[in-house]
Amino acid sequence: MSIDVLNETEFVLDELELVACARYVLESMKVHPQAELCLRLVDEPAMETLHVQWMDLPGPTDVMSFPMDELRPGRDGVPPQEGVLGDIVLCPSVAAAQAREAGHATEEELLLLTTHGILHLLGFDHAEPDDEKEMFELQRQLLLTFLATRGRPGA
Structure with a gap:
């Protein structure tokens, strides 16, 4: 699995943990082992530009997902598709504000947003209440399973 991190901000983060989280989610969702993913961290002006351009919404947001080959989670009896999963764009400063409100670390918020972004790339959405319930659960x-296993040898 190829996971690239492009940090275009001054925010210092543990890129290896971000990649480990993304890899955990992709493996859990049975995504093809040769799939490609890019995680891009940008500042608020860059995120605002993307948010206006692609969603026609003002201001910066926390995460945006840009699927490429429209890969879907693997299923029993159906081999996973190979290809480019897409890009996830994260805004650490927006994530930091959300983390403060939620009472946890910015790094944990970025792990949450990475997980959220991957699910969007895999076709999950939260526009309808039933879809929201499924996706957020x-x-x-x-995320809880990843957090419980991080730091353990072999995990």
Whole structure:
């Protein structure tokens, strides 16, 4: 699995943990082992430009996902597709503000947003209440399981 991190900000983060989280989510979702993903961290002006351009919404947001080959999670009996999953764009300064409000670390918020972004790349959405419930429960399970296993040898 190829996961690149492009940090275009002054924010200092543990890129290896971000990659480990992304890899955990992709493996858990049975994405093809040769899939490609790019995680890009940008400042608020860059995120605002993307948010206006692609969503026609003002101001910066926390995360945006840009799927490429429209890969979907693997299923039993159906081999996963190979290809480029896409790009996830994260805004650390927006994530930091959200983390303060939620009472946890910015790094944990970025892990949450990475998980959220990957699920969007895999076709999950939260526009409808039932879809939101499914996506957020899956996101919660994936993140909690990753956080519980991080730091353990072999994990």
